Each structure stands twice: as C-alpha cells, then as structure tokens.
Amino acid sequence: MENWNKEKVTPKRKTGLLQRLLSLAAAAALALSLVGCGSSAVVPGGSADVVPNPSSTAASVDAPFEMHFIDVGQALSVLVECDGQFMLYDGGNVDDGSLVVSYLQKQGVEELQYVFCSHAHEDHVGGLAAALAYFPANHVYSPVTEASTKCFRDFVKYTQQQGLQVEVPAVGTVWPLGSATVTMLGPVTQYSETNNTSLVLRIDYGNTSFLLTGDMENTAETDLVNSGANLKADVLQVGHHGSSTSTSYLFLNAVLPEMGVISCGTGNKYGHPHEETLSILRDAKVDVYRTDLQGTITISSDGQNFTVGTERFVPDSQLNPTDPSSSSTAQQAYIGNVNSKKFHLPTCPNLPAEKNQVLFSSYDEAIAAGYTPCASCIK
Structure with missing residues (x-):
C-alpha cells in the first residue's frame, strides 16, 4: 500500500511484566506517587522493543512473513502470509465482506490455506462468507458448526459450496503456513459465553511470535494461563477490541508482548478501547497500535526483526492517552x-x-x- 508510515523494530531484552507490576504495586502500597516508578532495567525474559523511525527512508526488513490487521471498523479481520501461503482469521461484519475481498486481492491472494472463524459473532464471522465465495480454501475452522444467525449460516453455506465442512479444531493442533507454524492453544474448555469460545492461535515464525485471541475474555484467559500453554509472544491481538473484560494482568504477565494491536471502530458505541485496558498495557510497557486511529496495520518479520506499517501516523500520546497519575495499578x-x-x-x-x-x-x-x-x- 502507498504512503504508509513505517517503524523499524530491533531486538532488545526487556524487564518482565511481573517485576514491573510488583514494583508499581509495592509503590502504591507505600502511598508513593506512581509517576516515575517504571523501571528501565534490562533483564532476560523479553524479545523485542519497538524503536520508532519516522523517516521515509527507513529500511524495511526483508520479510517473507506478514500479518495484516485489516481496518474493518468495530470488528476484526487478520490476514497472515508466509512464503506465499495465506490464512484468514475472521472477516469483519457482513458489510465488510467486499472490503476484505478487495484487500486480499490487492495482496495477491488466490487461495486460502486456512480460514478461521474465531467465534460466531457477526463482527468476526460476517465477512467470511464473501471471502469464501471468492477464494478457494483448503480448510475452514470454527469453534462451532451451527449457530442461529444468518451470517453464520452463510459462512457454513459457502464453505459447503466448496465441498468442505466447517471443522472444529482440537487444542494442540499444529498447521504449517509456509515456514511458519500455527498452533491452536484455546479454548481449553467449553463455555456458554460466545466470546470465550474464541479460537486462540499462536503463530511462530523464526524467533518471532504472534497471538490471536478473538474476543476471549477474562474467564477463558485465566483457564488458558492455568493450562500451562506457551503464551509468550512478541505481538498480541488485544482481546475483544480492547474491552476491559479482556487483557487481565494475569494473562498479560503470561504473554509479555512488546506490541498490542487493537482492532476497533472510530467513535464506537462501546467506548473501545477501554481506559482500564489501555492503562494495563501502558503499565506493562506494551506499544499500542489501533486500527481506529491508524487504519490497516501490517507487521512484517524476517524471523528476527519487525517492520510495522500503518496507513496514518498517530503520536503515542494519542494511541494510549491514559493518565499515569490515575494508573489502574493502584488497585x-x-x-x-x-x-x-x-x-x-x-x-x-x-x-x-x-x-x-x-x-x-x-x-x-x-x-x-x-x-x-x-x-x-x-x-
């Protein structure tokens, strides 16, 4: 895409989230000011820090791996490419279907190795019918095979028109995507709340890692952490569009991401992303990227380093405007x-x-x- 802001990412070890939160909590318990309590010490336990480079001449990494967070407003759609193979995780709302198809065409997609519906809500499954109507797929996955909504029935319909069935994957399933590896981590049990049924995928490429969580909320996050799954990842798709019902301290401590990507709509009626979530991400020193402010976000990796591309440049103070003096870590x-x-x-x-x-x-x-x-x- 043209006229994209680029930022170069270089490897750097970082302080563990637990240590940072402990220092903040101890400071709060002693009734000290939270301002200036963050630590800059470098210890083992992280992977990469984001180093902004606004220059248009900044070199991009030679990246056979790309993850595209498509700007579908108050919804989610993620395209992943590795070595010329593609997978699609969610398709936004029904009205986003043509946008998703157009975006995939521009990226050179002719076939989808895998299509994942994270869960059965329209803002995730709605646009997948259009994608399946246009692109042949090898496998289609969802946490359920039936739902009462027309958008989900259309998703099933266009899957079946390809001679495929919607499959429910098991935790621990591993898929190759080019030279990347996709692993199913959750959900680890059954839930009545649809958001908690979200398929949680870990994607590893070289020494870089990504975690897609759909709309998983705190209950499923806790169960996933307690399952012992390897959750540490460089890039986190922040759950449920940045809602305060997701991204607990416990979960974030297990993931220790460098970057958090929030897919949400401008001025959405839910108030996403919530201030509580932004505060937690800020306290954990996670660099926040948002589709509502920056448009489509593309992360490229060569297996060691990242380049992040955004449609619009937005200063960090706008991406995470929370006030450190009212930090949620005072809890x-x-x-x-x-x-x-x-x-x-x-x-x-x-x-x-x-x-x-x-x-x-x-x-x-x-x-x-x-x-x-x-x-x-x-x-």
Whole structure:
C-alpha cells in the first residue's frame, strides 16, 4: 500500500511484566506517587522493543512473513502470509465482506490455506462468507458448526459450496503456513459465553511470535494461563477490541508482548478501547497500535526483526492517552505461591522465590484460582 508510515523494530531484552507490576504495586502500597516508578532495567525474559523511525527512508526488513490487521471498523479481520501461503482469521461484519475481498486481492491472494472463524459473532464471522465465495480454501475452522444467525449460516453455506465442512479444531493442533507454524492453544474448555469460545492461535515464525485471541475474555484467559500453554509472544491481538473484560494482568504477565494491536471502530458505541485496558498495557510497557486511529496495520518479520506499517501516523500520546497519575495499578495486586497455594501482598516478607510466583490482579481472582490468603500479611 502507498504512503504508509513505517517503524523499524530491533531486538532488545526487556524487564518482565511481573517485576514491573510488583514494583508499581509495592509503590502504591507505600502511598508513593506512581509517576516515575517504571523501571528501565534490562533483564532476560523479553524479545523485542519497538524503536520508532519516522523517516521515509527507513529500511524495511526483508520479510517473507506478514500479518495484516485489516481496518474493518468495530470488528476484526487478520490476514497472515508466509512464503506465499495465506490464512484468514475472521472477516469483519457482513458489510465488510467486499472490503476484505478487495484487500486480499490487492495482496495477491488466490487461495486460502486456512480460514478461521474465531467465534460466531457477526463482527468476526460476517465477512467470511464473501471471502469464501471468492477464494478457494483448503480448510475452514470454527469453534462451532451451527449457530442461529444468518451470517453464520452463510459462512457454513459457502464453505459447503466448496465441498468442505466447517471443522472444529482440537487444542494442540499444529498447521504449517509456509515456514511458519500455527498452533491452536484455546479454548481449553467449553463455555456458554460466545466470546470465550474464541479460537486462540499462536503463530511462530523464526524467533518471532504472534497471538490471536478473538474476543476471549477474562474467564477463558485465566483457564488458558492455568493450562500451562506457551503464551509468550512478541505481538498480541488485544482481546475483544480492547474491552476491559479482556487483557487481565494475569494473562498479560503470561504473554509479555512488546506490541498490542487493537482492532476497533472510530467513535464506537462501546467506548473501545477501554481506559482500564489501555492503562494495563501502558503499565506493562506494551506499544499500542489501533486500527481506529491508524487504519490497516501490517507487521512484517524476517524471523528476527519487525517492520510495522500503518496507513496514518498517530503520536503515542494519542494511541494510549491514559493518565499515569490515575494508573489502574493502584488497585491491589497479590502474589501467589504455586507450591503452598497461598497468596501474599507484594510487600510481604514471606514472598516465594520468583520462579514460584504467580500474579493475581485481585483478591477474588486469587480465591477463584484455589489460593488462600497469607495469615501474616492479609488480615
């Protein structure tokens, strides 16, 4: 695409989210100002920091892998390409179908190796019927094979017109996409809430990694973390369009992303992305990208480095306008001991070794996970 702003990304280790949140929580407990509490120390546990380079002459990485977050407004559609093979994760709303088809045509798509419907809501499945009507596919996946809405029935209809059936993939399934690997991580159990049924995919290319979560919310996030799945990723598709019902501290600590991409519509009626989510991402030092402000976002990788392209340049202060002085980290965090199953205040002198720690963003979250409060620090 023409006239895209580009930013070059270079490798750099970063401080773990748990350590950063602990320092902030401890500072809050001591009633210190949150301003200036962030740490810039470099320790093992991260992968890559974003280094903006607004110059139009900035060199792009030679990237056989690209992930396109198509600007479909208050919806989600992600095209992934590796070595000339393509997969589509969601297709936006029904009205976005022609836009998605046009975008895929411009990218040279002639065939889709895989089509994933993250879950059965229209803003994710709606445009897939149009894509399947135009592009041949090898496999089509969804967490369910039936739903009551016309848009989902059309999705099934155009899948069947290709002589295919909608398949429900199992956790742990691995698919090749060129030289990249796509792994199904969730959902790890059944849910009545449709958002929590979202197919969670991890994509690895070289030493770079990406996590697609659809509209997964806090309940499914917690279950996924507790499953022991490898969630650490460089780029996170922020769940549920940046809603506060997703992207818990616990989940973000497991992912430790460098970049978070939010797909949402300008001035949408839901207020996405919510300030709570933006605050959590800011506190975790995650670089935020947003389709409502920047348009379609493309991330290219050579297996080591990234180049990020956006249709419009927007300063960081607008991408994440939350006020550090009203940081959500002022809420109490708790540290669990995975061995004793007790949880503590960050200031407790009896904290376990870091390797045995698990972070909870609230008292109720720790209790729900089966932990009991430390009698010394929690009265």
